[in-house]
Amino acid sequence: MSQKPIAIRSYVPEAPAGKERIKWWGPGILWAISSVGSGSILFTPRVGSEYGYEFVWLLWLVCLLMWVMIREAGRFSVVTGRTVLDGFRTLPGPKNWPLWLIFIPQLFAASVGVAGLSGLAGSAIKTILPGGLLLWSNVLLWASVLLVGFGGYKWVSRVAQIFALFMVVVTFLAALQSKPDMAMFVEGVVPGRPQNLNIPFILPWVGTILAGSMGILWYSYWVSTKGYGGAVGELHKGEDVDEVEEQDRAPQDRQTAVNRLQSWMGTMSNTALVGVLIGTLTITSFLVLGVELLKPAGIVPSGVDVALQLTKLLSEIWGSLGYWIMMMAIIVILGGSVIANQDGWSRSFADITLLIPLKPYEQGGDAQAKYKETPRWMKPMVFWRPPSMTCRQALKIFYLVGVTGITSTMLILMIGDPVKIMSFSGIIAAVHTPFIVFTTFALNLKLPEEVRPNGVFNFLMLAAGLFYGVFMVLYVLNFLSGSM
Numbered sequence: 001m002s003q004k005p006i007a008i009r010s011y012v013p014e015a016p017a018g019k020e021r022i023k024w025w026g027p028g029i030l031w032a033i034s035s036v037g038s039g040s041i042l043f044t045p046r047v048g049s050e051y052g053y054e055f056v057w058l059l060w061l062v063c064l065l066m067w068v069m070i071r072e073a074g075r076f077s078v079v080t081g082r083t084v085l086d087g088f089r090t091l092p093g094p095k096n097w098p099l100w101l102i103f104i105p106q107l108f109a110a111s112v113g114v115a116g117l118s119g120l121a122g123s124a125i126k127t128i129l130p131g132g133l134l135l136w137s138n139v140l141l142w143a144s145v146l147l148v149g150f151g152g153y154k155w156v157s158r159v160a161q162i163f164a165l166f167m168v169v170v171t172f173l174a175a176l177q178s179k180p181d182m183a184m185f186v187e188g189v190v191p192g193r194p195q196n197l198n199i200p201f202i203l204p205w206v207g208t209i210l211a212g213s214m215g216i217l218w219y220s221y222w223v224s225t226k227g228y229g230g231a232v233g234e235l236h237k238g239e240d241v242d243e244v245e246e247q248d249r250a251p252q253d254r255q256t257a258v259n260r261l262q263s264w265m266g267t268m269s270n271t272a273l274v275g276v277l278i279g280t281l282t283i284t285s286f287l288v289l290g291v292e293l294l295k296p297a298g299i300v301p302s303g304v305d306v307a308l309q310l311t312k313l314l315s316e317i318w319g320s321l322g323y324w325i326m327m328m329a330i331i332v333i334l335g336g337s338v339i340a341n342q343d344g345w346s347r348s349f350a351d352i353t354l355l356i357p358l359k360p361y362e363q364g365g366d367a368q369a370k371y372k373e374t375p376r377w378m379k380p381m382v383f384w385r386p387p388s389m390t391c392r393q394a395l396k397i398f399y400l401v402g403v404t405g406i407t408s409t410m411l412i413l414m415i416g417d418p419v420k421i422m423s424f425s426g427i428i429a430a431v432h433t434p435f436i437v438f439t440t441f442a443l444n445l446k447l448p449e450e451v452r453p454n455g456v457f458n459f460l461m462l463a464a465g466l467f468y469g470v471f472m473v474l475y476v477l478n479f480l481s482g483s484m
Helices: 018-024 026-035 038-051 056-080 084-088 097-128 133-149 153-177 182-189 199-208 213-226 254-294 306-310 312-355 364-369 376-382 391-415 418-444 455-480
Strands: none
Touching: 018 026, 018 254, 026 213, 026 254, 038 199, 038 254, 038 306, 038 312, 056 084, 056 182, 056 213, 056 254, 056 418, 056 455, 084 097, 084 213, 084 312, 084 418, 097 133, 097 213, 097 312, 097 391, 097 418, 133 312, 133 391, 153 254, 153 312, 199 418, 199 455, 213 254, 213 312, 213 418, 254 312, 306 312, 312 391, 376 391, 391 418, 418 455
16 A cells, blocks of 8 residues: 655745854754763763773764664654654554554653662762652652643753753763773774673663663654744644744745755754764763773672762762762752653653544644544543643643652662663663664655655664664563573
8 A cells, every 4th residue: 555645844944054053953952961861870881890892882883873863753853843753643554553552661661761760869869868769769759740740840951951061071071081091992993792791781771872762752852842844833832842933934835845844954963963972972981981980990880879889980080079070960960861751751641642543644733733622531631630721731740640750659669779770761762762763764754755864864774773673682582581
């Protein structure tokens, strides 16, 4: 059966040119800062302490593939004005099957991810304030729920972003001051396989380098709300979106629209590259610190005292000042990551819930704006909402409290160890990423020929999907053999 092509935007404003493009780097920087979370602070030093520089090549390869993946997720939003979640509904097969295959695993990934981040930050707070890990993990978690639910997370996330940018500089300078063995580092750039390879140990790291599977889709959100390619659709009205003026909306011929979309794609691609480069620099710096400071001491950060072990990364270089910088980095950056993840997942789940009833080619935003009555099956989720609150906002709060609040709290109470919790989250991300990549690849093939990805990016997307697919198979084999 032939697939119906997806229409481009009806109107496309002129794209920024020259230095004006710098003003549009926001989504890339935001994405990079959000990605400086568990993968950088926890898993990268662990891998460095265990394997030295043997996986520099793997780190940089994943970063390259991540640039391709977020770029291609952003492509669909630039060209159509819709998120990739909205676009997935147009893929052939049973109605909305991609949404279900994203929704169900990510419900678990969301609760596990937020619990792990909260636990890691809580392990830092308990070392400087009275109270145990469980207390401070849950205090941080529910403070974040309140901030996201009432909109107060905006100023907190901005503080976390500024501090994260500061940490990018600090970790890079610290890595240089640790005097890395450049000969060993260069050897690590050449692909190789260590003799003591532990797949379950490596897999969570691979799944959290720069961003997990949902982080790829969230880049599509940030591109949409910033106004890449034009104004955002009704799906995001009422959220934190930039107002995009579309003056002089005279009739626009198709070639003009295509040319402008291609220019917007260039800006979006550069933005994605900026974000990936910032993230790559940060994670590489943490790898160097793990090799040069933790490995000689035989420290592989783990357990409920993981934060105290991680402070050695900077205290070995700058003494007590380094200790406090690292401690605040764990608390502020990971606290900001908790907020960003709760907001991102709850928005995504709310959107999926609203998109599921729609027909494949209905415009998600416009169709939802026309709803006159909430579907019967959705009413138990939003019956409590006041008249002034939209159904989407109510669903966001429902998932915020239920999935990233109550369920995450239960996981913290049952498991306790933040490293174990984050390991589960990383594994889910690595296993789920091939599905996200292949569905995004299939979706972009439905775009008009003039704005489809070329052969190089099609090849790289397939390579990314196969790469993560190999790790998925390795994980399943290790799980079935009982070695995990």
